[in-house]
Amino acid sequence: MSAGRTAAPAAGRWVFHDGDFVAAADVRLGPDLQALQYGTGVFEGIRSYAGDSGEAHLFRAHDHFTRMIGSARLLRIAIEYSAAELVDIAAELLRRNGHTGDAYLRPLAYKTALEPGVPFGVRLRGVSCALTIVSLPMGSYLPKGGISCGISSWRRIPDSSLPARAKITGAYANNALATDEATAAGYDDAIFLNQAGHVAEASTANVFVVRAGRVVTPAQDADILEGITRDSVISLLRREAAIEVERRTVLRSELYTADEIFLTGTGCEIVPVTALDGRPVGSGVPGPLTRTVMDAYDRSVRGRDPHDEQDWLTPVHATPVLL
Ligand SMILES: Cc1ncc(COP(=O)(O)O)c(C=O)c1O
Structure with a gap:
């Protein structure tokens, strides 16, 4: 891990990128990125919600990451974490960014560059992969009136x-x-x-x-x-x-x-x-x-459902992740 959890990122907010928590401004992706050229990435959108006690919860994060791992398999994108590990990383990212109210996570797994010796072309094999997760504060954005x-x-x-x-x-x-x-x-x-x-x-x-x-x-x-x-x-x-x-x-x-x-x-x-x-x-x-x-x-x-026996909520304030 390149920086302590309490240290502020060099600029702006934290992102999880290539196995580490780094400042968003330090992520450099070039114009020859395979996913940019051919659309070979997979993503998710995950929400976390503030509960009444002020405690935030991720909603069905394990299901979202399980779906992302399935999407990635289709495009031969290697994700080296399990869904459970990705949930922990997501919660840690929210904590680091102070996004403990209503927030949104955007995990993206994508093809980056042709491996050495692999000929130019549109392909899924012989291409390296990366995983980036960003978070941002986000409440409801559509009118409830229709x-x-x-x-x-x-x-x-x-x-x-x-x-x-x-x-x-x-x-x-x-x-x-x-x-x-x-x-x-x-x-x-x-x-x-x-x-x-x-x-x-x-x-x-x-x-x-x-x-x-x-x-x-x-x-x-x-x-x-x-x-x-x-x-x-x-x-x-x-x-x-x-x-x-x-x-x-x-x-x-x-x-x-x-x-x-x-x-x-x-x-x-x-x-x-x-x-x-x-x-x-x-x-x-x-x-x-x-x-x-x-x-x-x-x-x-929001965790107000007394019958919620389905394990849909993950508290954001849980044990810190050690990578
Ligand atoms: C095309 C499409 N259909 C449906 C959905 C709703 O899916 P979910 O409820 O898993 O967010 C989304 C959003 O992710 C979407 O992009």
Whole structure:
């Protein structure tokens, strides 16, 4: 470890980079970075929340790092830490940066440079890898009163081309095209259809639809990221409202005729969609089931859920990591 935990970084904030905690300003990544040129990186977004006692918790960090290790395996990116070790490193980074209120972590594992003797070209083998984790303070950033969405003319990349279930940096150009189109048209976000024309997901969130008391979300084979918030919501609805979410093909017309639509994601949390393609969703305000899910999720992430037996929270103020 290059610096003591109490020493301030040379400038700005700490990041975890290449096996050590270093000042962000000391991380130097050049223009020949393979991940920059070819999009060969994988990442996660993880939140930590301040609880009532002032104690911060990471939410489902082990699940996020497990997913990242899976994404990395797809791109042959070596990560030399276990998910449990990465959780400890993440908590240590938050402590060092003093990010003990609501905060966000962005771990990124990526291809760096061709190893000596490896010929120039787009490749996954013979390329070195690195892992960088940054943290920043971040509260909720979307209006709880609802957002508008437009169905994107860009289709979600199919699993047979670039699997959406892996969070691959390069694949997010697809998401950027969709959000650019949606915001240029005056919407807040885009909802993707997949190549079959069925509902896939929003730009960085999964989609849930409420129709006549039933709750539906696109199944895992709809070219979606299998969201950790999606999974949390499925559990919370089972427990709080005795509702079993149906995971199946969702048709575009089901969105237009829905009583409620909401999006789920680590970044956006639970956000109601109150208008779609210029039509109100239901009565145009967040519906009762959406509000139930928002409340349950908020209680869960802040450690206010007395029934939280699922081990979703990791205290940030735990034993320091010794690398
Ligand atoms: C494309 C996409 N879908 C869904 C999600 C929601 O996933 P999670 O709930 O694991 O954050 C995200 C955000 O990570 C995303 O980028």
